[in-house]
Amino acid sequence: MNKIASKIRLDEHRIICEPFYLPLGNEIAIASAAYSSSLPLLLKGPTGCGKTRFMEYLAWKLDRPLVTVSCHDDLSTSDLVGRYLIRSGEAVWTDGPLTMAVRSGAICYLDEIVEARKDTTVVIHPLADNRRELPIEKRGELLTAPPEFMLAVSYNPGYQSILKDLKPSTRQRFVALSFDYPDLDREAEIVVREGGIGPDLATSLVKLGRMTRGLKESGLSEGASTRLLIQTGKLISLGIPVHEACRASITEALTDDPELLGAIDEMVSSLF
Numbered sequence: 001m002n003k004i005a006s007k008i009r010l011d012e013h014r015i016i017c018e019p020f021y022l023p024l025g026n027e028i029a030i031a032s033a034a035y036s037s038s039l040p041l042l043l044k045g046p047t048g049c050g051k052t053r054f055m056e057y058l059a060w061k062l063d064r065p066l067v068t069v070s071c072h073d074d075l076s077t078s079d080l081v082g083r084y085l086i087r088s089g090e091a092v093w094t095d096g097p098l099t100m101a102v103r104s105g106a107i108c109y110l111d112e113i114v115e116a117r118k119d120t121t122v123v124i125h126p127l128a129d130n131r132r133e134l135p136i137e138k139r140g141e142l143l144t145a146p147p148e149f150m151l152a153v154s155y156n157p158g159y160q161s162i163l164k165d166l167k168p169s170t171r172q173r174f175v176a177l178s179f180d181y182p183d184l185d186r187e188a189e190i191v192v193r194e195g196g197i198g199p200d201l202a203t204s205l206v207k208l209g210r211m212t213r214g215l216k217e218s219g220l221s222e223g224a225s226t227r228l229l230i231q232t233g234k235l236i237s238l239g240i241p242v243h244e245a246c247r248a249s250i251t252e253a254l255t256d257d258p259e260l261l262g263a264i265d266e267m268v269s270s271l272f
């Protein structure tokens with residue numbers, strides 16, 4: 001019998017304090033219903049719009065540990081499921097994060113799932129339908145997920161190409177929630193709360209963010225996210241002058257293109 005190393009340390013993945021999350025719609029009720037029905041969740045939306053924060057909030061609300069995996073094009077099935085490692089001359093099985101989450105009834109959140117290799121997405125298929133099974137081929141083991149386990153994946157449709165898209169057979173297993181930047185008032189409320197600045201300044205930053213989001217036709221792939229606006233607020237709250245904070249945390253973060261840099265600088269000047 002092979003030894004199994006590293007059982008999940010549940011406490012490390014527990015979210016103890018309620019994360020600040022301002023709902024955009026009915027996403028909390030839908031995700032909670034999906035959890036109760038043992039259905040997996042797909043979150044889609046642009047960068048920095050609150051997907052990860054939502055998962056943290058959901059994990060806290062459902063009182064489940066949250067195991068997050070940032071997917072990348074080198075991520076293999078073994079990275080998710082586990083592998084044998086040689087320790088003191090002995091082959092010791094080590095669970096990957098997905099297996100750990102299944103065994104312990106945690107929420108497993110695969111961030112940017114489309115970045116992962118195709119074979120990796122296939123391994124979640126039996127887990128994401130009514131079988132709720134994870135085959136661990138190397139061990140000849142078939143795990144059945146307990147009711148507490150939830151699978152959640154995210155992706156940003158804005159980055160997708162024909163080559164990198166979720167297969168219909170993958171996406172049609174999920175309850176899908178679409179995220180986007182909140183309306184002006186709610187986004188300003190988030191920037192006040194997270195950025196530590198006053199409401200007037202936050203509202204102007206959000207207006208700036210929305211103006212940059214209109215630059216898509218001019219070649220800017222994505223405008224300033226809520227995350228960038230919060231970062232800018234933090235710099236300002238620490239005494240960095242507004243123009244310099246915007247330049248460092250928004251303009252330069254968004255582009256290297258001289259024309260776009262100039263256009264965003266002008267937007268900053270028109271607002272502050």
Ligand SMILES: Nc1ncnc2c1ncn2[C@@H]1O[C@H](COP(=O)(O)OP(=O)(O)OP(=O)(O)O)[C@@H](O)[C@H]1O
Pocket residue numbers: 020021022023024045046047048049050051052053054156190194226227230
């Ligand atoms: N609805 C919200 N309620 C509270 N905070 C929010 C909300 N939306 C965004 N935020 C804030 O914006 C920050 C960025 O959001 P988050 O990290 O969740 O983005 P994301 O969608 O996961 O982005 P990425 O795709 O780049 O990972 C959060 O740390 C949080 O401070």
Ligand SMILES: [Mg+2]
Pocket residue numbers: 051052053111
């Ligand atoms: Mg995220």
